[in-house]
Ligand SMILES: O=c1ccn([C@H]2C[C@H](O)[C@@H](CO)O2)c(=O)[nH]1
């Protein structure tokens with residue numbers, strides 16, 4: 416099943432996380448319309464605020480390869496309940512993913528929260544807002 420496979424891949428993606436500061440590896444697996452899966456992990460920095468989350472790593476890898484038609488995302492971490500993406504990632508996901516795209520939030524115990532992009536960030540700031548300001 417595509418969902419199970421994607422969740423498994425997101426757990427494997429944690430293996431490449433660069434997390435010397437938090438020691439909290441996160442993995443993401445982003446499925447494209449072509450059936451390709453982009454993996455992402457969190458990549459930290461001595462300048463803490465420069466950290467890139469797993470979700471944004473996966474999106475940026477795909478977009479930089481010319482792939483931007485996304486159909487599903489899984490995110491995993493060792494959390495008590497399903498992992499919860501940060502606000503920055505929710506905004507970046509809203510830019511590239513369809514509002515109704517399924518997102519599987521998981522943990523290592525097998526808890527799964529099945530949600531969507533628009534549920535993760537209702538009322539996201541969008542390109543439509545910019546278009547209105549640029550009228551005439
Ligand atoms: O959904 C999440 C939540 C947190 N992190 C990372 C950022 C940082 O490296 C570490 C602790 O916040 O986890 C992610 O990659 N994705």
Ligand SMILES: [Zn+2]
Nearest residue numbers: 468500501504
């Ligand atoms: Zn994030």
